[in-house]
Amino acid sequence: MAKHKPGQSGIVYSTDPGFKGFDEPQEAINTIAPAEQKLRVRLDTKQRAGKAVTLVEGFIGKEEDAEDIGKKLKSFCGTGGSVKNGEILVQGDNRDKVLQWLLKNGYKQSKKV
Numbered sequence: 020m021a022k023h024k025p026g027q028s029g030i031v032y033s034t035d036p037g038f039k040g041f042d043e044p045q046e047a048i049n050t051i052a053p054a055e056q057k058l059r060v061r062l063d064t065k066q067r068a069g070k071a072v073t074l075v076e077g078f079i080g081k082e083e084d085a086e087d088i089g090k091k092l093k094s095f096c097g098t099g100g101s102v103k104n105g106e107i108l109v110q111g112d113n114r115d116k117v118l119q120w121l122l123k124n125g126y127k128q129s130k131k132v
Contacts, residue, residue, distance in 0.1 A: 050080025053125035061132040075107035
């Protein structure tokens, strides 16, 4: 029997009257002001083959805003990185530079852990 039959649209039917479906729209999270953000900057080497990564945790807001901050941090530090699962990753041990940039740009409650 073929796994992908033509004509199947992937619709799930339920006889449960309280069934709401799988594709419920998520509420949009608004980005809070930089002065109210409590960001933590730490060094992480777990599951990265021993390579050091500077991790910025605790960002509350839209994914686009986190990606924008990540891009600015990467260009300031002159390294690569990414944004995954609400965490901003900057390659290398750049804790001091990242903290300096965050404090300079209004993230007053940021601290190095």
